[in-house]
Amino acid sequence: MRTTFIAAAVAALAFAGAAQAQSANYGIDPTHTFVTFEIGHFGATTNRGRFDKKEGTIQLDKAGKSGKVDISVDVTSINTGTPGFDKHLQSADLFDAAKHPTIKFSSTKFTFNGDKVSEVAxxxxxxxxxxxxxxxxxxxxxxxxxxxxxxxxxxxxxTTIDRTAFGMNYGVDWGFPKNVRLVIQVEAVKQ
Structure with a gap:
């Protein structure tokens, strides 16, 4: 009985070790990672911008179909191609970079379709x-x-977010949309 228990314990530890060995850490490659946003402008055009400074880590277990991601974005690195607009976006009217210099995303769940990640909550x-x-x-x-x-x-x-849920209400009374489309292109290198 004791031998069976020991064999079962060793097998469980070996399985746990094998499962843990499947998980790998990845560092975000900032040269292949872009965080951009799009918001309508009076129904005529679309304003677009990006954040040039971002960092983060990803842990991915393809066999176990799970993962974890933490990404930080530097709000002061906002870039629309128009310096005056960038300055206004950083102001207290919108992103309030002086008080809130970082945007963060932390995952809670990965969903897979086969062996590929299909969504990250x-x-x-x-x-x-x-x-x-x-x-x-x-x-x-x-x-x-x-x-x-x-x-x-x-x-x-x-994804699309309602910016007013975060307290970003500037321009809503003038007809600026609440919804903002976020597009994140990310590549991460196995460490």
Missing amino acids: GNLTLLGKTQPVTLKATQFNCYENPMLKREVCGGDFE
Whole structure:
């Protein structure tokens, strides 16, 4: 009986070790990662911008179909191509970069379709308020990078948020939309 118990315990530990060994850590490649936003402008055009400084880590267990992601975005790195507009976006009217210099996303759940990530649910913190969001993958793949000689995983993800849920109300009374489309293109290198 004792031998059976010991054998079962060793098998359980071996299985747990094998399952844990499947999980890998990835560092976000800032040269292949972009966080952009789009919001309508009086129903005539679309304003677009991006954040040039971002960092984060990803943990991915393809066999166990799970993962974890933490991404931080520097609000002061906002770039629309128009310096005056960038300054207004950083002001207290909108992103309030002086008080809230960072936007953060932390995952709570990965969903897979086969061996590919199809969505990542998590919490987005903007202007000091945290709301749940789900980032849907429009594409996802892992590949062996020929220059780095390491695995790289990445994809294009998107969601639409109601900015007023975070307290960003500027221009709503004038007809600016509440909804903002976020597009996140991310590649991360296995560490």
